[in-house]
Amino acid sequence: MKMKFFTFAVSSTLLLCASLSAVAASPMSFSQAEPFYRHRQSPFASGQASRAELEQKLQFTELGFSYSVTWNNKNYSLQSDQIVRDIQTSHFVETKINCELLSQNRRESKVIKMVPEKTQWVLLRADDYWGQVKEEAGSAKGWLPLSVLRPRYDDKGFYIAAMKTALRKNPDFSSGAIDNLPQGFRVLPLAIESGFFKIAFEKKVGFADINNFISKADFAKLAYTRKTGWIKISHRNGQELIARNGTQIPLQNVLGYQTHSDRGIVIKTLDAEGPQLRSWVQIVNPETHFWSVSRLEGHGDVWWKKENLIQTQNSQTQAATITTDELMKREIYSIAFENKNSLQGIASSEGIYRTEDGVTWTLLPEFGKQNQPVAIHPKGGWFVGSLKSLDKGKTFEPFIRWDLIAEAIEHTLHKNPKTLRLTQIEATPDSQIQIHLNTGTHKLKLLSPMHGLSWSVIKNKAP
Numbered sequence: 001m002k003m004k005f006f007t008f009a010v011s012s013t014l015l016l017c018a019s020l021s022a023v024a025a026s027p028m029s030f031s032q033a034e035p036f037y038r039h040r041q042s043p044f045a046s047g048q049a050s051r052a053e054l055e056q057k058l059q060f061t062e063l064g065f066s067y068s069v070t071w072n073n074k075n076y077s078l079q080s081d082q083i084v085r086d087i088q089t090s091h092f093v094e095t096k097i098n099c100e101l102l103s104q105n106r107r108e109s110k111v112i113k114m115v116p117e118k119t120q121w122v123l124l125r126a127d128d129y130w131g132q133v134k135e136e137a138g139s140a141k142g143w144l145p146l147s148v149l150r151p152r153y154d155d156k157g158f159y160i161a162a163m164k165t166a167l168r169k170n171p172d173f174s175s176g177a178i179d180n181l182p183q184g185f186r187v188l189p190l191a192i193e194s195g196f197f198k199i200a201f202e203k204k205v206g207f208a209d210i211n212n213f214i215s216k217a218d219f220a221k222l223a224y225t226r227k228t229g230w231i232k233i234s235h236r237n238g239q240e241l242i243a244r245n246g247t248q249i250p251l252q253n254v255l256g257y258q259t260h261s262d263r264g265i266v267i268k269t270l271d272a273e274g275p276q277l278r279s280w281v282q283i284v285n286p287e288t289h290f291w292s293v294s295r296l297e298g299h300g301d302v303w304w305k306k307e308n309l310i311q312t313q314n315s316q317t318q319a320a321t322i323t324t325d326e327l328m329k330r331e332i333y334s335i336a337f338e339n340k341n342s343l344q345g346i347a348s349s350e351g352i353y354r355t356e357d358g359v360t361w362t363l364l365p366e367f368g369k370q371n372q373p374v375a376i377h378p379k380g381g382w383f384v385g386s387l388k389s390l391d392k393g394k395t396f397e398p399f400i401r402w403d404l405i406a407e408a409i410e411h412t413l414h415k416n417p418k419t420l421r422l423t424q425i426e427a428t429p430d431s432q433i434q435i436h437l438n439t440g441t442h443k444l445k446l447l448s449p450m451h452g453l454s455w456s457v458i459k460n461k462a463p
Helices: 020-024 053-055 324-328 402-413
Strands: 032-037 047-050 058-071 074-079 083-085 092-095 099-102 111-115 121-126 130-135 141-145 149-151 158-160 165-168 177-181 190-195 194-203 204-209 213-215 219-225 228-237 238-242 248-250 258-259 265-266 280-294 300-312 322-323 334-337 345-348 352-355 360-363 374-376 383-386 387-388 421-428 432-438 444-451 456-461
Touching: 032 053, 032 300, 047 053, 047 300, 053 058, 053 280, 092 383, 099 141, 111 204, 130 158, 177 194, 177 204, 219 238, 322 324, 334 374, 334 421, 345 374, 345 383, 374 421, 402 444, 402 456
Parallel strands: none
Antiparallel strands: 032 047, 058 074, 058 280, 083 265, 092 121, 092 149, 099 111, 121 130, 130 141, 158 213, 165 177, 165 204, 190 194, 194 204, 219 228, 219 258, 228 238, 238 248, 265 280, 280 300, 322 360, 334 345, 345 352, 352 360, 374 383, 383 387, 421 432, 432 444, 444 456
C-alpha cells in the first residue's frame, strides 16, 4: 500500500518548529551535519548533509531496532535481523502487559482488540520485531510486538535455521540433498536421529544437521525433565544439553526451559572482526531508532537516524528522582494523574517524570530534558507528546501518524500545513483522545479513538 507523504518537517516526538525557514535557521538543531547511509544495515556512513536539507527532502520515517552487545570483551552494535533471541524460538508465549492486537505487522494497522496481561498465545511466526499470534483459548489471531511477549516455562519451542541448510534423504552427511532449508526457517522437528532433525518441508520429509539450528536450548539457564526436575544448564552441545554438574541431557527429554532474555545468537555477520555466525552475544542495551529516508540530489534515497530512543536494561543505570516538593518549585509544563483519587501520574518539567506514590517522581531518560504535553486516559493509555504507553509509562510507542494528521487538516483547510506544533493532549470520554495543534496560521483540535488512527478536526480558528 502506497502512502501519501507530505513536505512539512516533523519531529517524531514533538513538533517545536514555527516554520521551515525558522527550522533551517536554528543553530541548536541543525548546525551539525548528519551522517547518512545507503541502507539501514550499512556499517559506515556514505556521506553527510545538514538536518535541514534531510528534513526538507524527507520521503518517509520508520522504526528500526538494534542492540548494543558485548562479545569477546568488546562492544558492538548489531541490527535486530543479525541475531535471534529467545522469544523468537518460542512456541507458546504470554503477554507481559496490556496491549493492542493488530491486524497486520505494522503499527498503523487496525486494532483487533485490547489484550490483557498474561493472555496465553501460540506464536505462529516471528521476525526481528513482530510476532503473529493466535489466542490459545480463543479464536483471536493477529500481530503483537515481540517486546510485549515473554516465553512460557512449559514450552519446548521451535528450532530456527541459522543458515541455509541441506535437507537430506537420510540422517547422514553422505546422503544426497533433496532440498534446501532457507535461513530463518522455523520448525518443530518430527524426531532427532544421529545428530539430525527429521523435518517436513514443502511436502518432503528429510533430515537436517542439528548443529545448523538455534533453539530455546541455546538460551537455557534452567531445563526441566521428569528425571531431574529443574536443573541448571551450562550450554548446548549438538543434540544434548550440558548441565552445570556435567550431566548430559538429550534434547528430546526436555519438557520446558527458563531462558536468558539478554542473550542473542548471531545469524548474520558483517565482517571477520565482529561476532561470528552462531556465537552468542550479551545484549546490553536494546535501541529503538526512528530511521528516515530522504532523497538527495546526487545520492538518491539515503537513510539517516531521525531520532534515537534508548530503552536501557542495564541494571547499573539509575534514573534521576525528585520529590513532589522539588517538582512544585519548578515550572510545570504539563501534568496528569490517572484520576482524582489516584497517586499515579506523569509530569513534564524539563524532562518527563512518572510517580507511583505521589511523593517521588522518577525521570524517564528516553525523553531527555524535553517539555511535552502529557495526558492519562481513564481507559489506561498514558500519553507523552506523540508517544503512547499501555504499561503506565514503562515503555512507549508512537500513536500519532503525522501524514494522517496532515490529511485531516488538508481536508478541512484545503491546503497542506507546512508546520505543526503539538500543544496539548486531552483524554475525553468514550475512549477518545483529543490533541491541540498550531499550524502557525490556525489553532486546531483533532479527535481520534484512543486505539485508532483516524483523526477528525473538531475546531478551527486563527491563533
